[in-house]
Amino acid sequence: MITTTPDTTRVAAITTGLDRLRRSLHTAEDGVPRHLDEPPWEPGFVADLPRAGVGSLRMAEFDYTSAELHGRAGLTDDLAMAGPVELLTARGAQALRTICRDLKPWAVHNDYVVSHRLRNVEAVSPFVRAMVRDPAFLRNASRLVGVPLIPHPLRNAGVQINYYAPPADGAAPAVAKWHLDGMNYVFTMTLSDHAEHTGGDYVYYRGHPRDFDINREKITAMGASHPEVHAAPFQHVGDTMFTRGSRVYHAVTPVSRGDRITLAVSLFCPLLGTQDENRFWHSAPDDGLLRTLGNWRRLRRAVRRPATYCRREGIPVIPSAGRSE
Numbered sequence: 001m002i003t004t005t006p007d008t009t010r011v012a013a014i015t016t017g018l019d020r021l022r023r024s025l026h027t028a029e030d031g032v033p034r035h036l037d038e039p040p041w042e043p044g045f046v047a048d049l050p051r052a053g054v055g056s057l058r059m060a061e062f063d064y065t066s067a068e069l070h071g072r073a074g075l076t077d078d079l080a081m082a083g084p085v086e087l088l089t090a091r092g093a094q095a096l097r098t099i100c101r102d103l104k105p106w107a108v109h110n111d112y113v114v115s116h117r118l119r120n121v122e123a124v125s126p127f128v129r130a131m132v133r134d135p136a137f138l139r140n141a142s143r144l145v146g147v148p149l150i151p152h153p154l155r156n157a158g159v160q161i162n163y164y165a166p167p168a169d170g171a172a173p174a175v176a177k178w179h180l181d182g183m184n185y186v187f188t189m190t191l192s193d194h195a196e197h198t199g200g201d202y203v204y205y206r207g208h209p210r211d212f213d214i215n216r217e218k219i220t221a222m223g224a225s226h227p228e229v230h231a232a233p234f235q236h237v238g239d240t241m242f243t244r245g246s247r248v249y250h251a252v253t254p255v256s257r258g259d260r261i262t263l264a265v266s267l268f269c270p271l272l273g274t275q276d277e278n279r280f281w282h283s284a285p286d287d288g289l290l291r292t293l294g295n296w297r298r299l300r301r302a303v304r305r306p307a308t309y310c311r312r313e314g315i316p317v318i319p320s321a322g323r324s325e
């Protein structure tokens, strides 16, 4: 029997199958003004990565076997989660928070995965575009994971702002439903102090997605009281968690007080491009069929010719990655 909990951490899981096709039959709007007033990016906003002491979980702790891991000979790629860590200085994180707050009026409501969010942030924020191309920012992200990482060719899903607030009267609360991302390398930067909101926890299932799928009903019903569901330790503005989003089921619980904003930055490993787990039908419900077709072509091209992609996009030479431990 499934026991439900009286707490407020219950979140549904995303739908699949034909529902994705139905949700894809729209044209996404593109209404953000191109030149909002924002402070310029400064290279000095990149924080120093700690040499040691960053919490981490390996894929084996999520019951993955070595045969299932990403990577290739000479390039181990088995980090499941890490953090919290600061990728930006306090000044950098405050500047980013202001920018993301100012962009809120252009966020779109969609109950597919994340209820309220703005996609393709690189297209509307020169600050964010410069941040994800900053050589030191990319070097730190790469060192944390242990593989070289660059901006993701799927621009719509690459950098997104997620907004969580208590529901307006009668509306469903803003959440992230239980899901796997299309992206392998996701850095979730919180732009709110935890004390500013109640609820809004990033929760994840510490186990294999196969087991999540078998026990989906029980896990979604129990929420945070399920023994394998844990909350990521976000506390302060700027705290960042790495998650192998495509392999770790996660969700965000409803906010009942205050508000929470996160910036989700997904990166791409040009050496392991063929292992990218994005699927056409994962992003079509958010972006519409037409836009997804174009995005998809660009992703396939970048997988085939990563050096050409970097040159064309002005992405700095791939930083070398030695894992920091």
Ligand SMILES: O=C(O)CCC(=O)C(=O)O
Pocket: 114, 160, 162, 176, 181, 188, 202, 250, 251, 252, 262, 264
């Ligand atoms: O906002 C968060 O904390 C996580 C959102 C998320 O899972 C996503 O953007 O895919």
Ligand SMILES: [Fe+2]
Pocket: 176, 179, 180, 181, 245, 250
């Ligand atoms: Fe996600």
